[in-house]
Amino acid sequence: MFxxxxxxxxxxxxxxxxxxxxxxxxxxxxxxxxxxxxxNNKFLQDKLAQNxxxxxxxxxxxxxPELPQIPGDYNWxxxxxxxxxxxSDPTQIPGxxxxxxxxxxxxxxxxxxxxxxxxxxREKEEYxxxxxxxWVPTAELINGRTAMFFLVTGLLTEYWTGISLPGQxxxxxxxxxxxxxx
Numbered sequence: 001m002f003x004x005x006x007x008x009x010x011x012x013x014x015x016x017x018x019x020x021x022x023x024x025x026x027x028x029x030x031x032x033x034x035x036x037x038x039x040n041n042k043f044l045q046d047k048l049a050q051n052x053x054x055x056x057x058x059x060x061x062x063x064x065p066e067l068p069q070i071p072g073d074y075n076w077x078x079x080x081x082x083x084x085x086x087x088s089d090p091t092q093i094p095g096x097x098x099x100x101x102x103x104x105x106x107x108x109x110x111x112x113x114x115x116x117x118x119x120x121x122r123e124k125e126e127y128x129x130x131x132x133x134x135w136v137p138t139a140e141l142i143n144g145r146t147a148m149f150f151l152v153t154g155l156l157t158e159y160w161t162g163i164s165l166p167g168q169x170x171x172x173x174x175x176x177x178x179x180x181x182x
Contacts, residue, residue: 080086087093099107132138154165163171173179 077086077088081088090096091098128136129138132142154168157168158164170179
């Protein structure tokens, strides 16, 4: 029973993320949806019937015409000017440090040096990680794993056949034709 209740509550929680917020019922709200999505949704059809301007194009922001106008877009300094805690002058912000052009240039130079150092370090690490031959960690790792595999294979062969590891090497050299046939 508990699993069923948990499943239902998770389903309701997940489904609530896809419900259109109640702000859609406001007469000032505009919907930016395709005509197909409206045609398949009874709720949106009802809201569109109540307010036909909901599908209109958004108004443009007067300060930045490439952006849409935000509802409730207003001057915050005007709204909170009477509040004693509101700071509208950027030079009066507590903890703010005003830097001279020389200090800014020194910081930029120092950051440029750090960036160059970290970039070189990152490129070196990426290059070393890509190398698989020579005295590099990846080659040593592959070599070690191969040696362990063939050592275990030799020990198992010795266990099953009774031929020691040096005897197996001698047999392999004879079969390969490296040493003479006796």
